[in-house]
Amino acid sequence: MKRQQILDAAYTVFSRKGYHRATVDEIIALADTGKGTVYNYFVNKEQLFYTLIKERSARFEAELINIAGLVEPPLGKIKKAIKVFLEFYVENADLWRVLMHEMRGLGHEEPSNFTEAQREKYRARFQHTTSILEQILQEGIDQGVLRICDVHKAAHGLFSVIVMMVFQGFIGEKGESIETSANGIADIFLYGVVARQD
Amino acid sequence: MKRQQILDAAYTVFSRKGYHRATVDEIIALADTGKGTVYNYFVNKEQLFYTLIKERSARFEAELINIAGLVEPPLGKIKKAIKVFLEFYVENADLWRVLMHEMRGLGHEEPSNFTEAQREKYRARFQHTTSILEQILQEGIDQGVLRICDVHKAAHGLFSVIVMMVFQGFIGEKGESIETSANGIADIFLYGVVARQD
Amino acid sequence: MKRQQILDAAYTVFSRKGYHRATVDEIIALADTGKGTVYNYFVNKEQLFYTLIKERSARFEAELINIAGLVEPPLGKIKKAIKVFLEFYVENADLWRVLMHEMRGLGHEEPSNFTEAQREKYRARFQHTTSILEQILQEGIDQGVLRICDVHKAAHGLFSVIVMMVFQGFIGEKGESIETSANGIADIFLYGVVARQD
Amino acid sequence: MKRQQILDAAYTVFSRKGYHRATVDEIIALADTGKGTVYNYFVNKEQLFYTLIKERSARFEAELINIAGLVEPPLGKIKKAIKVFLEFYVENADLWRVLMHEMRGLGHEEPSNFTEAQREKYRARFQHTTSILEQILQEGIDQGVLRICDVHKAAHGLFSVIVMMVFQGFIGEKGESIETSANGIADIFLYGVVARQD
DNA sequence: CATGAATGAGTCTTCATTCAT
DNA sequence: GATGAATGAAGACTCATTCAT
Known part of the structure; x- marks a missing residue:
């Protein structure tokens, strides 16, 4: 207790x-x-912090895996995944901002307050969530719904937009619902900003 | 000296x-x-830090303004802007990561090491660069090249992808040139990931 | 248990x-x-420590008293006593080192972790063992076997050599038996280092 | 200052x-x-402590070396050395008691508050002073004044008596002068306690 | 202008001891 | 008797800042 x-x-x-x-x-x-x-x-201030991260992210990861496993058209999955991401990051924006800052220093001398070992564990955790995104995108490509592209980069790009927009306060603090925001992001991500000729 | x-x-x-x-x-x-x-x-460790930020970003902002003023098709401007952004953030990735972390705490009780006044000054600086992006996008919409969308959000989305991909180490550390990276980002941003029927 | x-x-x-x-x-x-x-x-960490000391030293003291009571030439008694001392201190070297350190601060302001009362009890215990040595030496003087000297000092000197040599690791860690060590100490103590003319 | x-x-x-x-x-x-x-x-509480030790012992060691170098009969040298030892340890009894306690743990798991490296440095310092004693004793043996014995052990024995008697408060706290104490120790060390037949 | 000795508020962390179950 | 969760006093160490030279 x-x-x-x-x-x-x-x-x-x-x-x-x-x-x-x-x-x-x-x-x-x-x-x-x-x-x-x-x-x-x-044992530590550090370990307290990471316990926090671990416990908070568990449910999110489970939900994401669940979506990836659904039998559903890829576009629908993508929209759902974006929504789950948004919900999670809006909920935990502040703490994850801190985490990301402390995790920086990829290969740098003395990068943060954390043990390299600890950092590695959580970098893996990040990789995990984006790899699920990749998987969903790949599925879309395989089914011919998405055009061929570097899924790794695309997944990270999508992830970046989501996270950054939350961190920048574009989402979650205004009146706009997360649903609407998710749709907006999905729209540009899927169709781009260039006007169609049709 | x-x-x-x-x-x-x-x-x-x-x-x-x-x-x-x-x-x-x-x-x-x-x-x-x-x-x-x-x-x-x-006067301060704080003020030393911000002097650093100010002096480093001056040239970048000038360059960006310059591009916005060019007489050129919007798509070309967008690609150029993306490249300038990438160059700047790759060059200054580490310091800007730090800056962004310290600038967090929008509206929170006790936000960072910095004076609220200081933070406001630099938030304005950020807004400034993205507002130039907005301006370029708006120009594209006005000329019918881009489809109608929320330029504010779109600009921030683009900004987010750029910054995040640099921070995540996707750009600037591998063999790939910044030119190529810029094109890749521009491609997805402009045309989306959905496969065209044509 | x-x-x-x-x-x-x-x-x-x-x-x-x-x-x-x-x-x-x-x-x-x-x-x-x-x-x-x-x-x-x-009741205490302190009292736990002293219980340890008390129980460990009881058998040693008994043995020493026993030797003092033997009917035997003084030189033999001295050799036996030295051996018993050596055996005990080799066996308990580490703990007694600790004890002696904590018992320091004779008369000083804020002497150790221990109550002055506690310290007094164990100082008495030390005095007790050396007083038995004194008694044996005095017997030797009375019988004309030892030359007249300050028995108090001599007993302490002997005690010092024994304890210090154990603490310094001279005895008990090498191949040499305790028997041999005891004889070596007894030899110098009894006859000195000066060469005899005879 | x-x-x-x-x-x-x-x-x-x-x-x-x-x-x-x-x-x-x-x-x-x-x-x-x-x-x-x-x-x-x-840099440290530890290093502060050792600086103390180093600075305090420098003069003592110099004096000891000086005595060893004198051209004088060995017995005289021994007496002088004992006196210098006594003076030094009486003066610094309390601090050296502490040092010796912290230096203990020869080969033990987690022996003290000090780095093994630090401990080694100061063990060397101790060895140094006793080795000077050894040298003086050896000189005595070579000149036929002292009988043949294990000089290493004998030197340590002598060192032990001196230190222990000071630590036990036998010397330096009573009215007796250090000169007298030194002679007393030298007497027993040189001639032993056994009565001479002559 | 340049310097660096002096400072002390602020932190994390340890560990003996208590007490309700 | 046995237990161990809860506690907080105490202690080593850091580092931005000042000021006299």
């Missing part, structure tokens, strides 16, 4: 302050617990 | 370490100067 | 880590017991 | 409290300085 209180408080504080500026003191104040308790459940 | 040495060193250190982990000590070691000297030229 | 498990584990951990670095957590892990159990049997 | 204040304060606090219980806070309170200042001059 205390464990959950701490996780909830940590979620709030990390989201608000980022990793560095988040202090254990503030977390325990919010969790209404003692400082030692944090270290009974988590 | 000392001022420039400090800025150069700061660029390197902030890029490598991020804002928090960058220490004034490391900067002066690299700049081969005394600690007090930093505070003669810059 | 639990009590003994805890004592055994405590012996190991205190010996290995010293008093401060020994943690209750490590002791209970080794003792395979719960943390509360320790505090059922011992 | 601050550096010296810190060293002086550290000497006092480490001597009084031992390594673990000595806190940086207490040291700076005594040194009348800021906490950061300590870390400007010393």
Whole structure:
């Protein structure tokens, strides 16, 4: 129970302050617990943060896998996937912004506060979600619905747009529903911005 | 002269370490100067960082404005703009990653290390570059080359893809030239991923 | 039963880590017991430590008293006593090293982790063993076998050599038997290092 | 100047409290300085401690080497060396007690607060002083003044007696002069406790 | 202008001890 | 008796900033 209180408080504080500026003191104040308790459940500030990430992303990943497995036209799958992505990132925008920042430094000297091992684990997690996107796109190509392109890049491009738009506050903070936003993104992604001759 | 040495060193250190982990000590070691000297030229670690941002982005913005002013078909302008964006962000990927992280916290309680005033100034700077993109897109719509859509969103979507792909390391680290990458992005952005019937 | 498990584990951990670095957590892990159990049997980490000392030294003291009581020439007694000392300190070198360190601070402001009362009890225990040595030496003087000297100092000197040589690793870790070591020490103690004219 | 204040304060606090219980806070309170200042001059609590040891022992070692080099009968040298040892250890009894405790753990798992590298450096320092004693004893044997024995052991035995007697408070705290104490030790060490027939 | 010694507020982390079950 | 979750006081260390020279 205390464990959950701490996780909830940590979620709030990390989201608000980022990793560095988040202090254990503030977390325990919010969790209404003692400082030692944090270290009974988590070895580190770092490991607390990652536990948070892991637990939050589990459900999202499951949902995504589920969509990929549906028997349905690819375009429908793509739209659904975009919606699930949007929902997740809107919900967890702040924390994932922090995560992405701390995960940066691909190959750089002293890149973040995290162990290289830890970073690798979570980079894998990211790869996983985009690889599901790739799979869906590939399916579309195989069925002749999508034109041939580099699915790896296309999936990342799509992922980028989604994440970036959420982070930039274009989605989720205004009145517009996520459904509508998802459709807008899908529209441009699928058909481009060039006017059709027909 | 000392001022420039400090800025150069700061660029390197902030890029490598991020804002928090960058220490004034490391900067002066690299700049081969005394600690007090930093505070003669810059009021703050914060203000040093932003001076860096300001000076680095000036040339980029000028170039972008220049492209917007060219007399040329919109599609060509778009491709050129994408290339300029890519070049700039590949060059300054690390520092801008840091900047974007520190600029987060839109409207939140205690948002970052920066003054709200400072943050506002640089948000404006971002808006400025995307607004040039918007302008180019709008021109395309007016000339009937692009289909009608929300230019604000489209511009941000494009911006997002560019920035995110650089940050994710998709561009600039592999053998592929920036020219090629720019074309690939432009292709999907303009024509979408859906297969044409023709 | 639990009590003994805890004592055994405590012996190991205190010996290995010293008093401060020994943690209750490590002791209970080794003792395979719960943390509360320790505090059922011992009021304190401190009192746990001293219980250890007390129980370990009881047999040694008994043996020493026994030797003092033998009817035998003084030189033989001295050799036997040296051997018993060596055996005990070799066996318990690590723990006694720790004890001696914690017992320091004779008369100082804030001397150690221990209550002054506790320290006094164990200083008395030390005095006790050396006083038995004194007694044996005095017997030798009374019988004209040893030359007249300050028995108090001489006993402490002998004690010092024994303990220090064990602590320095001169005895007990090499191939040499304790018997041989004991004879070597006795030889110099009894006859000095100066060459005889005869 | 601050550096010296810190060293002086550290000497006092480490001597009084031992390594673990000595806190940086207490040291700076005594040194009348800021906490950061300590870390400007010393990388560590550990390194502060060892700087202390190094600076304190330098003069002592020089004096000892000097004695070894004198042209004088060996017995005189031995007496002089004992006196120098006594003086040094009486002066620095408390700090060296602490050092010896922290240096323990020859080959043990996790023996002290110090790096193995650091410990090795100071073990060497100890070896150095006793090796000078050995040298003096060997000279005595070579000149036929001392009987043949294991000089290594004998030197350590002598060293042990000296150190231990100081640590036990036998020397330096009572009215007796160091001169007298030195003679007493030398007497037993040289001639033993056995009564002469002559 | 340039310098760098001095500073102390702010952090994470450890660990003996308690107490309700 | 046995247990272990909860606790918080205490401690080492970092680093931006100041100011006298």
